[in-house]
Amino acid sequence: MAFGRRNEEEVKLEETKIWVCNSDHCNCWVRDNFKSGGSDIPLCPICKTEMSLTTKELQVIPNHSKNFM
Template sequence: MVLAFGRKNDEEIKLEETKIWVCNSENCKCWVRDNFKSNDVPHCPICKSEMSQTTKELQVIHNHSKNFM
């Protein structure tokens, strides 16, 4: 038996290679999209460790906030 709540989203989910920042701490799994970072070289918002830049295949999300540009 399959129950469905609501309509299926007909819009295709667009994925693309996205720049992200990952926490360097072994005990933390936090990561932040590059277009949502708060500084040029961000620190982890969870544990405050340094972060390194890398890429990940993610759903496209645009940040329109002037605070992060």
């Protein structure tokens, strides 16, 4: 019997664009498709410092927000 056994779905990873805070004292990062605001270079939601674009291997999470696009 297999009590408590679940069928584990494979976690899908993908190279994802993220924005990383430039401050030495902050380790905040945000996925590119979840950033807010219309500016080309977003500000950190925590410390309000400019952020830099980079990539990271992350689990795929779609953003279905109507505010995005």
